[in-house]
Amino acid sequence: MAKKTPTSRIYIAAGGALAVIIILCAMLPQADNVLYSTLSSGAKGTKAVFLLLEKEGQKVERAAGFVPPGNGLAILLEPAGRLSAEDRDRLLEWVTDGNTVLLAGEQPNLLYRHFGFWPEPALSRPSIASVSSSHQLLQGVGQLDLVEGTRVNDAAAADFQYGDDHGAYLGEVVYGKGRMVFLTVPGLLSNQQIGEQDNLILVLNIVRLYGGAGIWFCEGTGVKSGHAAQRALLGPLALTGGQFILGLLLLYYFWGKRFGRAISLTVKDKQLTGSYVSSLAVIYRQARARHLIFESIYQGFREDLARYLGMPSSSSNDELIGLFSSRANIDAQKLGDLLNNSEQILVRPDFTEDELLAIVREMESWREDNLSFKAKRGKDNG
Incomplete structure (x- = not known):
């Protein structure tokens, strides 16, 4: 097996080559x-x-x-x-x-x-x-x-x-x-x-x-240039070589070093889950604010629909349903029923927590079945 050249020797050789270039530039007429x-x-x-x-x-x-x-x-x-x-x-x-x-x-x-x-x-x-x-x-x-x-x-x-x-x-x-x-x-x-x-x-x-x-x-074509061609070549070469050697030295010195404390990666906000809705329901039940929580969840659901279609969030339900109807593997009829039921609940003065949880689970289920990448791929393969 061939013997590996130590890293230190590589840097010494690179530094020697750079020194030779600099010396040649210094020896040429300025x-x-x-x-x-x-x-x-x-x-x-x-x-x-x-x-x-x-x-x-x-x-x-x-x-x-x-x-x-x-x-x-x-x-x-x-x-x-x-x-x-x-x-x-x-x-x-x-x-x-x-x-x-x-x-x-x-x-x-x-x-x-x-x-x-x-x-x-x-x-x-x-x-x-x-x-x-x-x-x-x-x-x-x-x-x-x-x-x-x-x-x-x-x-x-x-x-x-x-x-x-x-x-x-x-x-x-x-x-x-x-x-x-x-x-x-x-x-x-x-x-x-x-x-x-x-x-x-x-x-x-x-x-x-x-x-x-x-x-x-x-100045004429015969102006005394003092090996201008050699200088034009070796000057940029010395500069490039110096930057390359400096980069290698910095890479070698800072390899594996951490600049500052570790910071965890930002986790993308996930969709609402049933347990999360249940917890919110308990909190808002004590404040008697079921309409407020459902209005917030419903508005977020509509924004997800509009974002998926590339439409403004102010689009009407009919516009959203119409666009989804033209797409394959989308249950637009169930979406229409879901949106209509949500509108009716919003205007009702009294609806129970069970109704709130039920319609939120329907929203989550429809989103998972129709907008999820994994669900769509499963339907295509089926």
């Missing part, structure tokens, strides 16, 4: 480390600005590639090394149709090169830059947090540019029917910096001017 991703809540992510725009009622979505499937404002976050020549051409064609691109990138890319822009590292990077401009992009902006980023020294192709002594960090180019706005400080949109100084006001100005038809965060 999603919060993805650079400028709207799915990242880390310092370098842009989830905060995405959720803020969504909360403000803007039509904001994520685009899988660099060219949005609809019109509006496309936000490209550091596309260097991922934006192909084909993507650039399709995106510029999209702009000429009357759309706008916000290119937030500090590294040279194909879009910058198309307009002759060459971002270069700034020699000095002030943490706070004062702004003095009446341009619509900078309306209401007094200071910006520009702790990171590059500058464009030659932005002659730009219809508007703004920067500091080291070059332009913000500019706008009219292209066909649309526009391209460039920002060489993508960290300005990050979770860490979006709430600093007037950074958010600058973003909201761009959204207000060009995002009416929709806002698209185009």
Whole structure:
């Protein structure tokens, strides 16, 4: 006979499997480390600005590639090394149709090169830059947090540019029917910096001017996901495994334990029996209330009849008898006699206890013979 595995070993093995899953999840790169991703809540992510725009009622979505499937404002976050020549051409064609691109990138890319822009590292990077401009992009902006980023020294192709002594960090180019706005400080949109100084006001100005038809965060298909597929699988697996192990441990610990005192099952009220009626008769005899007890019993009998038929308790005797007449194995004639006798007794000022017990026993007998499941089954088999 095979030797049974002890229960403790089963739990140890299950706990070990869960520990392995958790360790694997911990070793994978965290999603919060993805650079400028709207799915990242880390310092370098842009989830905060995405959720803020969504909360403000803007039509904001994520685009899988660099060219949005609809019109509006496309936000490209550091596309260097991922934006192909084909993507650039399709995106510029999209702009000429009357759309706008916000290119937030500090590294040279194909879009910058198309307009002759060459971002270069700034020699000095002030943490706070004062702004003095009446341009619509900078309306209401007094200071910006520009702790990171590059500058464009030659932005002659730009219809508007703004920067500091080291070059332009913000500019706008009219292209066909649309526009391209460039920002060489993508960290300005990050979770860490979006709430600093007037950074958010600058973003909201761009959204207000060009995002009416929709806002698209185009992170591109090549965004650094950090083993996102593995994390997407192991994350829920670890959670499910943890819940399963916890359930097993709780089941093992509380097996056979009682939570509170024992409570007897509720017993369904039984039909009136002859001994019960006799006892009531003795009690009501002393109070001279035979009419009261019989009226109560008779009313209960009629309610049982109506409930059996699915009728309201206010149904007349003729209605009840008529419905029972159409059913097989029901003695409707005897029921009619029983109901008529009951009505006569109710209006009689004097009737004896023997009459009371006799008619109650007739009610009980008729119910047992006609409404009881066992009686009906016996008749069917007969």
